[in-house]
Amino acid sequence: MRFSRGDAYHYPWGARDVHARARQRHGETLHVLVLRAGMIVSLASIRPWLRRLKPGNRAPRDSGKAPGAAIDLPAVPGTVAFVCNLCGTPNTVAPAELSRETPSCRRCASTVRFRAVAHLVCTELLGCDATLTELPVHNNLRGIGLSDDDRYARALAAHFDYTNTWFDAQPKLDITRPPESMIGQYDFLIASDVFEHVAPPIEIAFINARRLLKPGGVFIFTVPFSLDAATVEHFPELNEFHLEQRNAQWTLHNITRDGRTESFGNLVFHGGPGSTLEMRLFSQAGLMQQFAAAGFSSWRIASEPCAAHGIAWPEPWSVPVVAIA
Numbered sequence: 001m002r003f004s005r006g007d008a009y010h011y012p013w014g015a016r017d018v019h020a021r022a023r024q025r026h027g028e029t030l031h032v033l034v035l036r037a038g039m040i041v042s043l044a045s046i047r048p049w050l051r052r053l054k055p056g057n058r059a060p061r062d063s064g065k066a067p068g069a070a071i072d073l074p075a076v077p078g079t080v081a082f083v084c085n086l087c088g089t090p091n092t093v094a095p096a097e098l099s100r101e102t103p104s105c106r107r108c109a110s111t112v113r114f115r116a117v118a119h120l121v122c123t124e125l126l127g128c129d130a131t132l133t134e135l136p137v138h139n140n141l142r143g144i145g146l147s148d149d150d151r152y153a154r155a156l157a158a159h160f161d162y163t164n165t166w167f168d169a170q171p172k173l174d175i176t177r178p179p180e181s182m183i184g185q186y187d188f189l190i191a192s193d194v195f196e197h198v199a200p201p202i203e204i205a206f207i208n209a210r211r212l213l214k215p216g217g218v219f220i221f222t223v224p225f226s227l228d229a230a231t232v233e234h235f236p237e238l239n240e241f242h243l244e245q246r247n248a249q250w251t252l253h254n255i256t257r258d259g260r261t262e263s264f265g266n267l268v269f270h271g272g273p274g275s276t277l278e279m280r281l282f283s284q285a286g287l288m289q290q291f292a293a294a295g296f297s298s299w300r301i302a303s304e305p306c307a308a309h310g311i312a313w314p315e316p317w318s319v320p321v322v323a324i325a
């Protein structure tokens with residue numbers, strides 16, 4: 001599947017009323033673990049996987065169970081069982097509900113993307129796959145988020161020296177112009193579905209992301225991306241611009257640096273018109289070029305599943321990326 005500009009943020013799974021379905025199931029117990037959507041396995045079959053977790057990296061035995069073993073639950077055929085790594089709640093959902101943007105935790109409404117961000121903070125910084133509610137406080141690890149969703153921002157703030165920031169509200173951070181006092185201060189930086197909205201040239205945002213981090217610091221990054229050869233900039237000469245709504249249609253008017261006027265219709269907004277205009281559709285290849293050009297020492301596609309926490313990436317696009325400063 002290739003994205004066109006008009007459907008860049010639409011996923012084939014769609015939104016479902018997972019909360020109502022979870023309420024119907026309330027009180028049921030579960031005893032299966034599912035590694036990937038539609039694939040039910042027994043606890044015995046995942047024990048080798050659990051053994052690969054270093055004993056010291058497991059959740060404390062007295063405060064709960066190891067992440068995988070937390071699911072000690074009766075089988076519900078055709079469902080996926082997982083424990084939310086943000087709030088610690090056991091869930092069963094239909095396999096299709098384990099998708100990037102579908103709320104699939106019945107308690108905190110976390111999505112696969114939100115759980116993956118927290119999962120990557122833990123695995124990259126602590127070397128363990130933790131449920132945050134069982135994690136000791138790590139105030140020695142300083143992190144910053146760019147407009148992070150409250151569902152995982154609150155959980156991270158409770159366990160790390162973490163601050164969420166906003167483009168237009170306090171505490172403010174414009175990734176294209178971070179203050180010098182913040183440079184080189186952070187062990188981790190999260191930008192989840194933000195960089196597609198940053199005004200061009202986007203190269204500056206990647207460079208500043210690296211500059212904010214300490215050497216070896218971790219950049220946890222998501223955007224919708226295609227598998228096309230190159231990123232598509234929708235407004236490459238954006239300079240002085242404004243949005244205008246007429247007859248329910250939005251138009252972007254721009255005056256380029258050399259004084260030409262240009263207008264764009266058929267705009268794509270994420271989560272509501274006005275503030276979340278899609279500036280570009282990244283491609284995977286284009287992203288990798290940005291991480292290289294910004295001076296990161298390494299970067300990787302971080303699409304590894306985590307069955308215990310309901311994290312699965314059945315498609316190759318729009319998956320998380322981790323880059324090391």
Ligand SMILES: [Zn+2]
Nearest residue numbers: 084087105108
């Ligand atoms: Zn949850």
